[in-house]
Amino acid sequence: EVQLVESGGGLVQPGGSLRLSCAASGFTFSNYWMHWVRQAPGKGLVWVSRLNIDGSTTIYADSVKGRFTISRDNARNTLYLQMNSLRVEDTAVYYCARGNHEAFDLWGQGTLVTVSS
Amino acid sequence: QSALTQPPSASGSPGQSVTISCTGTSNDVGAYNYVSWYQHHPGKAPKLLIYEVTNRPSGVPDRFSGSKSGNTASLTVSGLQAEDEADYFCGSYAGSNHYVFGAGTKVTVL
Numbered sequence: 001e002v003q004l005v006e007s008g009g010g011l012v013q014p015g016g017s018l019r020l021s022c023a024a025s026g027f028t029f030s031n032y033w034m035h036w037v038r039q040a041p042g043k044g045l046v047w048v049s050r051l052n053i054d055g056s057t058t059i060y061a062d063s064v065k066g067r068f069t070i071s072r073d074n075a076r077n078t079l080y081l082q083m084n085s086l087r088v089e090d091t092a093v094y095y096c097a098r099g100n101h102e103a104f105d106l107w108g109q110g111t112l113v114t115v116s117s
Numbered sequence: 118q119s120a121l122t123q124p125p126s127a128s129g130s131p132g133q134s135v136t137i138s139c140t141g142t143s144n145d146v147g148a149y150n151y152v153s154w155y156q157h158h159p160g161k162a163p164k165l166l167i168y169e170v171t172n173r174p175s176g177v178p179d180r181f182s183g184s185k186s187g188n189t190a191s192l193t194v195s196g197l198q199a200e201d202e203a204d205y206f207c208g209s210y211a212g213s214n215h216y217v218f219g220a221g222t223k224v225t226v227l
Contacts, residue, residue, distance in 0.1 A: 044206060045155075046218065
């Protein structure tokens with residue numbers, strides 16, 4: 001089955017760190033750019049970051065630049081998001097998504113990150 | 118980049134059509150033919166309905182159609198069905214390798 005499965009979310013204090021994972025299956029992971037997108041409670045989707053197929057080029061939204069790091073392990077078919085210096089406003093469901101035609105053609109079900117003291 | 122503007126809600130009876138607008142700027146929706154639409158049932162994975170303004174991925178019914186005029190894109194759902202009740206988001210490439218989404222429209226099937 002073609003799918004993406006996120007994990008690693010949870011409750012963390014402001015200033016803390018968390019690493020999210022996204023396991024891909026059913027397709028050739030190394031052929032696709034990959035993204036992270038988040039949705040704060042009651043809000044819309046917000047694009048977070050993009051990574052090219054070999055992991056050499058990373059792009060970030062201004063709101064997370066310098067704090068978040070996107071990476072991938074093509075041998076393990078896994079995408080990561082290392083989140084440091086977390087803020088209350090980073091609280092959201094985080095989705096990984098496959099990029100295609102400048103759209104997002106496959107999504108996971110998301111993992112919830114709550115930043116609170 | 119600011120979020121794209123969508124109406125918060127839309128509704129229609131079964132069999133009717135509903136159209137959702139998505140307004141951006143000349144830097145995103147108006148600049149590129151890279152507008153996409155997503156259906157999201159809460160708690161589930163979002164699903165791509167339309168890419169590159171008008172194209173449907175395989176498996177998406179032709180009841181879903183997209184268009185664009187200037188800085189505003191639209192999604193039309195024809196022949197509304199109960200399972201179409203969901204949140205719908207638009208997205209656009211915004212240049213400089215960035216992307217922007219709308220805040221979402223909740224569609225209710227009356």
